[in-house]
Amino acid sequence: MFLRFSRRLFLFNLLGFTFAACKSRGFEGTLTVGAINYGGGEQIINQYAKFNSYLGEKTNSYIQLEPVFNENRAVERLEARAWSLVFAPPGLAAIAIARHQYVPLFPLIGISNLRSIFVVRKDNPINDLKQLQGKTLALGQLGSATGYYFPLYNLYGTTLAEILFAPTPKAALEFVAQGKAIACAVSEAELALYGSQLAPTEFRILFKDPHYVPLGVVLIGPNVERNRQEFIRKVMSDSPSGLAQEVGYVPNGQVPDYKYMISVVDRVSSITSKLQTKPVRLF
Numbered sequence: 001m002f003l004r005f006s007r008r009l010f011l012f013n014l015l016g017f018t019f020a021a022c023k024s025r026g027f028e029g030t031l032t033v034g035a036i037n038y039g040g041g042e043q044i045i046n047q048y049a050k051f052n053s054y055l056g057e058k059t060n061s062y063i064q065l066e067p068v069f070n071e072n073r074a075v076e077r078l079e080a081r082a083w084s085l086v087f088a089p090p091g092l093a094a095i096a097i098a099r100h101q102y103v104p105l106f107p108l109i110g111i112s113n114l115r116s117i118f119v120v121r122k123d124n125p126i127n128d129l130k131q132l133q134g135k136t137l138a139l140g141q142l143g144s145a146t147g148y149y150f151p152l153y154n155l156y157g158t159t160l161a162e163i164l165f166a167p168t169p170k171a172a173l174e175f176v177a178q179g180k181a182i183a184c185a186v187s188e189a190e191l192a193l194y195g196s197q198l199a200p201t202e203f204r205i206l207f208k209d210p211h212y213v214p215l216g217v218v219l220i221g222p223n224v225e226r227n228r229q230e231f232i233r234k235v236m237s238d239s240p241s242g243l244a245q246e247v248g249y250v251p252n253g254q255v256p257d258y259k260y261m262i263s264v265v266d267r268v269s270s271i272t273s274k275l276q277t278k279p280v281r282l283f
Helices: 007-012 043-059 071-079 090-099 145-154 169-177 188-198 226-237 241-247 259-269
Strands: 018-021 030-036 062-068 085-088 103-107 116-121 136-139 162-165 183-187 203-208 217-220
Touching: 030 043, 030 071, 043 062, 043 226, 043 241, 062 071, 071 085, 071 090, 085 090, 090 103, 090 145, 090 217, 090 259, 103 226, 116 145, 116 169, 116 188, 136 145, 136 169, 145 183, 145 259, 169 183, 169 188, 169 203, 183 188, 188 203, 217 226
Parallel strands: 030 062, 030 085, 136 162, 136 183
Antiparallel strands: 018 062, 085 217, 103 217, 116 183, 116 203
């Protein structure tokens, strides 16, 4: 057994590809593991190292880790069905399940009561979503539940001056702090994490979506043969708890219901072709 990482290639191609070859000969194919790595650092290699080694050994496979910087790139990989396993946040999971035949295996560790919010500067006098009419708004990338799908769903029927698509939640808050956008959409957790980092700007919540966002899930792709899917499910279910925790999934957890999340994605998809126009008519 051996574990091998290519840091040069990792840095070269959007963090690139890292490899875990768990048998030097006779392995039964490649499993590509997809994940989002907002920060772009190399620590994700170490985070997945033990899991990749375990998965490769138990399935006799060559494990390839492919992190991407944001949801937009992840959607491209899902469309190409390039990932065998995906550690997917909720928006991506809904797309993968509804459109690309990915199957949920396990819930991810996360905030079970996550909700999408609209945020404005504390000194901004507006107090209603209707007052965003004709204004510039900052949203997250295609694929983000709290930064893209839920806010667009709530804005259906509104006309905006422009939408700025931020590469990360922190960048969305920065647009508001800098006055480039009157409001942005993030999660409550993201506001708590990044809001204080943008002092002296203070933020307040303009609107909170009443629906909870489902936990993200580990998905297995349609490019993996059905019997092999079940074997991988068992291997991951039987993994040591510490190993599963390192990469963030619950081996014996219940997969969340994605019906409402998928309905939100479907509704928003009907207006996505209009999002680059000015003004932006969300209907």
